Amino acid sequence: MRCLYHFALHPCSRKLRLILREKSLDFALETENYWERRPAFLKFNPSGEVPVLVEEDGAIVADPNAIEEYIEERYPEQPMIGATPAERAETRRLSAWFDQKFNREVTANLFDQKVIRRLKGNGGPDSQAIRNGLSNIHYHLDYVGWLADRRKWLAGDQLTIADLAAAAQLSVLDFIGDVPWDDHPPARDWYARVKSRPSFRPLLSDALPGFTPPAHYANLDF
Amino acid sequence: MRCLYHFALHPCSRKLRLILREKSLDFALETENYWERRPAFLKFNPSGEVPVLVEEDGAIVADPNAIEEYIEERYPEQPMIGATPAERAETRRLSAWFDQKFNREVTANLFDQKVIRRLKGNGGPDSQAIRNGLSNIHYHLDYVGWLADRRKWLAGDQLTIADLAAAAQLSVLDFIGDVPWDDHPPARDWYARVKSRPSFRPLLSDALPGFTPPAHYANLDF
Numbered sequence: 001m002r003c004l005y006h007f008a009l010h011p012c013s014r015k016l017r018l019i020l021r022e023k024s025l026d027f028a029l030e031t032e033n034y035w036e037r038r039p040a041f042l043k044f045n046p047s048g049e050v051p052v053l054v055e056e057d058g059a060i061v062a063d064p065n066a067i068e069e070y071i072e073e074r075y076p077e078q079p080m081i082g083a084t085p086a087e088r089a090e091t092r093r094l095s096a097w098f099d100q101k102f103n104r105e106v107t108a109n110l111f112d113q114k115v116i117r118r119l120k121g122n123g124g125p126d127s128q129a130i131r132n133g134l135s136n137i138h139y140h141l142d143y144v145g146w147l148a149d150r151r152k153w154l155a156g157d158q159l160t161i162a163d164l165a166a167a168a169q170l171s172v173l174d175f176i177g178d179v180p181w182d183d184h185p186p187a188r189d190w191y192a193r194v195k196s197r198p199s200f201r202p203l204l205s206d207a208l209p210g211f212t213p214p215a216h217y218a219n220l221d222f
Numbered sequence: 223m224r225c226l227y228h229f230a231l232h233p234c235s236r237k238l239r240l241i242l243r244e245k246s247l248d249f250a251l252e253t254e255n256y257w258e259r260r261p262a263f264l265k266f267n268p269s270g271e272v273p274v275l276v277e278e279d280g281a282i283v284a285d286p287n288a289i290e291e292y293i294e295e296r297y298p299e300q301p302m303i304g305a306t307p308a309e310r311a312e313t314r315r316l317s318a319w320f321d322q323k324f325n326r327e328v329t330a331n332l333f334d335q336k337v338i339r340r341l342k343g344n345g346g347p348d349s350q351a352i353r354n355g356l357s358n359i360h361y362h363l364d365y366v367g368w369l370a371d372r373r374k375w376l377a378g379d380q381l382t383i384a385d386l387a388a389a390a391q392l393s394v395l396d397f398i399g400d401v402p403w404d405d406h407p408p409a410r411d412w413y414a415r416v417k418s419r420p421s422f423r424p425l426l427s428d429a430l431p432g433f434t435p436p437a438h439y440a441n442l443d444f
Contacts, residue, residue: 045315046365047323059308065287066314073307085295086281092288093267100322101269143268 002027005044005052007034008206009115009175011107012064012099013051014168019068019161021199023078027053035120064099068161080161091155094147094162102140102169109133111172115211137173137180145186154190159197167194171203177214181222188222196220224249227266227274229256230428231337231397233329234286234321235273236390241290241383243421245300257342286321290383302383313377316369316384324362324391331355332400337433359395359402367408376412381419389416393425399436403444410444418442 004020004027006013020027032041034050044052045062053061053070061067072081082088110133113125144166147154155162170191173179181188194200204218216222226242226249228235242249254263256272266274267284275283275292283289294303304310332355335347366388369376377384392413395401403410416422426440438444 047319059311061311061315063315063318065318066311069291069314070307070311073310085292088295089281089283089288089292092291093283093285096285096287097269 002056003030003054004028005030005032005041005050005054007032007050008203009111009172009208010034010050011103011165011168011172014171014203015099015161015164016051016053016064016067017203018164018168018199019071019080021202022080022159022164022197023071023075025071025075033119035116065096068095080159080164082155082158082160087156091160091162094155095160095165098162098165098169102166105136106133106140107169107173109136110178111176114176114178115208118210134178137178138183141180141184141187144190145184148186148190159194163190163194167191167200171195171200174217175206175208175213176211177217181216192220192222224278225252225276226250227252227254227263227272227276229254229272230425231333231394231430232256232272233325233387233390233394236393236425237321237383237386238273238275238286238289239425240386240390240421241293241302243424244302244381244386244419245293245297247293247297255341257338287318290317302381302386304377304380304382309378313382313384316377317382317387320384320387320391324388327358328355328362329391329395331358333394333398336398336400337430340432356400359400360405363402363406363409366412367406370408370412381416385412385416389413389422393417393422396439397428397430397435398433399439403438414442414444 002025004013004016006017006029008031017029032038032050034041034048037048042048044054044060047062049062051064051067053067055061061070068080072079082091109129113129113133117123117125144154151157153159153163154166170179195204224247226235226238228239228251230253239251254260254272256263256270259270264270266276266282269284271284273286273289275289277283283292290302294301304313331351335351335355339345339347366376373379375381375385376388392401417426
């Protein structure tokens with residue numbers, strides 16, 4: 001069976017799980033503690049990063065963007081990027097915004113500091129990084145709200161990988177209670193819509209020993 | 223006319239110039255000192271990053287990956303990503319490797335520290351970053367050489383955006399004399415092949431006041 005090597009609380013791994021489920025493609029999950037740089041995994045992806053997709057025919061695809069484009073090309077039913085070149089450009093711009101810019105400015109400063117550093121045995125978080133992450137998240141949530149006020153979904157009329165990219169990042173921060181939802185009602189309403197989709201359900205039961213998500217994390221009504 | 227907002231020594235701006243020229247698409251260039259966050263430019267791209275493509279029909283496309291996929295979709299002649307989903311996945315994996323991983327581990331530590339910090343008025347480089355960049359570049363050049371020894375071009379039999387991504391990163395480091403070519407002959411031979419293409423010529427005459435590239439920078443025979 002198709003297999004996704006992933007880490008449960010890794011944003012781009014979550015994004016790929018959501019895409020596969022939205023497209024109704026079956027897959028098995030293999031947990032990869034990517035920071036351990038396991039030699040057999042480095043053969044799949046020399047960068048050592050998750051996610052990696054291994055297809056039933058043996059095809060190995062690494063890099064989140066390469067995987068999602070590959071899935072869209074091989075399984076075009078239920079398109080997740082958009083119909084026209086202009087729609088697809090807007091989806092890809094926003095998807096990169098969350099995969100890269102949001103991750104660098106927010107998730108790396110909060111989740112990676114509080115959780116991944118501990119899993120790696122690198123000690124406690126850097127307090128300046130935490131302050132930066134808690135400050136930066138507000139303008140990103142403003143942007144999500146601004147988009148959600150003007151469009152049905154973040155990139156337009158359809159749910160796309162842009163929504164899944166944003167929701168995947170926010171979901172790992174929500175797991176540690178770091179999303180100031182009360183300050184950003186439009187972003188909260190959009191997130192509640194994504195969170196209530198069947199594709200999202202499995203993410204809400206992921207567990208990480210030593211961490212307990214807040215009560216609202218898995219509550220579909222917030 | 224089609225216009226690319228760019229910064230001459232910015233790797234992804236250079237990559238897009240190379241793609242447009244390889245596809246024989248005419249374009250004008252507008253220099254954008256992106257760190258100044260000019261309000262009119264932020265309307266084109268709220269992330270404030272170059273490059274941004276403005277098409278003759280008024281379409282505005284931001285984000286390097288979104289632009290190159292848009293160009294490939296609208297102008298499929300002279301394909302630059304590959305033919306099959308598997309080929310395209312490999313091209314995209316390597317393109318992301320250089321656009322993101324190489325940029326983060328090498329270019330940000332060397333070029334951004336030595337040049338962009340000075341242009342921003344942020345003072346001199348951080349010496350630990352320089353040491354990291356000078357150390358990291360070796361394994362990336364080993365990887366380029368390993369790929370070039372096994373394939374005609376980095377992603378396969380055809381020149382793709384993976385070659386242009388790698389060459390664009392290396393070209394800005396070569397501008398400041400920071401590429402240890404003599405230690406990596408296979409990477410050097412591959413780079414000489416990319417550098418001698420007509421699409422590369424305009425990049426080699428880019429100037430930056432206060433910086434003089436080494437003699438070999440614009441020498442097609444190295």
